[in-house]
Amino acid sequence: MILTVTLNTALDLTYRVPALTPHATHRVTQVIERPGGKGLNVARVLAALGHETVVTGFAGGATGAMLRDLLAATPVRDELVETAGPTRRTVAVVDTATGDTTQLNEPGPAVTADEWAGLRARFTELLDGARAVALCGSLPPGIHVGAYAELVRLARAAAVPVLLDTSGEPLRRGIAARPDLVKPNADELAQLTGSREPHRATRDARRRGAHAVVSSLGPEGLLAATPEGLWRAAPPSAVKGNPTGAGDSAVAGLLSGLVDEAPWPERLTRAVALSAATVLSPVAGEYDPSAYEELLPRVKVTAEPEAA
Amino acid sequence: MILTVTLNTALDLTYRVPALTPHATHRVTQVIERPGGKGLNVARVLAALGHETVVTGFAGGATGAMLRDLLAATPVRDELVETAGPTRRTVAVVDTATGDTTQLNEPGPAVTADEWAGLRARFTELLDGARAVALCGSLPPGIHVGAYAELVRLARAAAVPVLLDTSGEPLRRGIAARPDLVKPNADELAQLTGSREPHRATRDARRRGAHAVVSSLGPEGLLAATPEGLWRAAPPSAVKGNPTGAGDSAVAGLLSGLVDEAPWPERLTRAVALSAATVLSPVAGEYDPSAYEELLPRVKVTAEPEAA
Structure with a gap:
């Protein structure tokens, strides 16, 4: 199976409105709810391609329960770890006429040291049987900035190929732990390397520790x-x-x-x-x-x- | 006790952002969740003033459960009737600098004929013991436009003073059923009477059937x-x-x-x-x-x- 990790999962809401006007009142014409966070999105696509897929990460509170209910309706296996704090929501407000999207992202719940220890233990168990693992997205409050580096090292110790898709300091720290693959976009790559020249920046990212770099x-x-x-x-x-x-x-x-x-x-x-x-x-x-x-x-x- | 009715309850979310910019991504700095809908707001204020207060109306789904959890933490008694459809959310996006608010309102759940019959039965039971009743807010999809008129007549048959606070056609129909009091705002009053002159419009509204009209x-x-x-x-x-x-x-x-x-x-x-x-x-x-x-x-x- 393929394992994806989403430390900052989200209940993703998409609202359609004719057009978003600041300081006005809008009737939402359509509401879509989806289990969100990058690793969950990756897992849904993998499952649709026919791969056995497992997700871990954190979920908590009433919004976490809603996310897990939505996930239960997909072929993805839920191995999320419960947090006391509630899972965040994100709201994407789509203007119907143009498709332009305004995004509102709640902060994630503060994850405790015990919850992080629980995630690490669950991750270690799941590595046994995983053919590849992806570590995806931002870190919720309370999680130390070297968290992904720690998970990269655990995956490498278990000889499971590991892909890291994050940004900023968690990417910088994570890449130094030598993941098999990182997938930065142009902004993440520029932030990491200081260069906006794709060839130079991609090769520079690789020199920082990743075995392979795929820049989008x-x-x-x-x-x-x-x-x-x-x-x-x-x-x-x-x-x-x-x-x-x-x-x-x-x-x-x-x-x-x-x-x-x-x-x-x-x-x-x-x-x-x-x-x-x-x-x-x-x-x-x-x-x-x-x-x-x-x-x-x-x-x-x-x-x-x-x-x- | 005082009874308030909210047919279109809502889980009210307030998001603080530095300033809302269409088609940009925003980090929400503060999230407040509240049990919402006009009748629930009225009930919270009444309870804070020391009145014994009961709410009825509809709630359903995971959002309805969240609303009821929040309500349980207040002195207001919950007599909401369960719907199969989920309670809507509203999102108020407040610009921190100016306090200007952008409002996004989900549509309510479609209420079935059986659920409406259940509400009417619950309302009739609760009238026994009510010293006053307020009928508040919009109608959810599926509820006929004369619903408030029906509830006004039930309250009058039980000799319980009834206040109606709604708008549009439900107000027009409801006022004809002779409620003790209606409380339109200037827009609702103009829509009802065709006049923006407060004295004339208020007196006109009263002639349509309400014993008293208080225009805000x-x-x-x-x-x-x-x-x-x-x-x-x-x-x-x-x-x-x-x-x-x-x-x-x-x-x-x-x-x-x-x-x-x-x-x-x-x-x-x-x-x-x-x-x-x-x-x-x-x-x-x-x-x-x-x-x-x-x-x-x-x-x-x-x-x-x-x-x-």
């Missing part, structure tokens, strides 16, 4: 620096739509290729096709399976020169 | 057309703050005065003082008890000429 460059696709070479992978043409969840779908594609022992170009193809099929989906954060199948043979992967 | 005119206070005469009641000076819940506090003041058999000027004084103390409160929708005590002797009530 938005509509331009992915740039991968791996022990087997440097590749660029891009959709056949620019796709227009809602980019919510496109990065999480790319992570799912990379993990799927990893556990299937596919060569790098094939892993990148899956990641780009899933990512584009998510942008094209009418439902934010979901991928369109027929668009995915249609895109797969059309993703362009090119080897890039290794020059510094 | 925002910072200018209240205008009351009653069988005992016409009064205007205003705070000693304009109050600045958040008007959320000011109308509900005015309803609580009117009910409080009614069950205490206070003369009209005293009822209006309580309503204006509570309303102003709600605007002045640092917490949206709550009233400031010391401001209330301080305002009570300073509210100006003046008899107005009855001329047409």
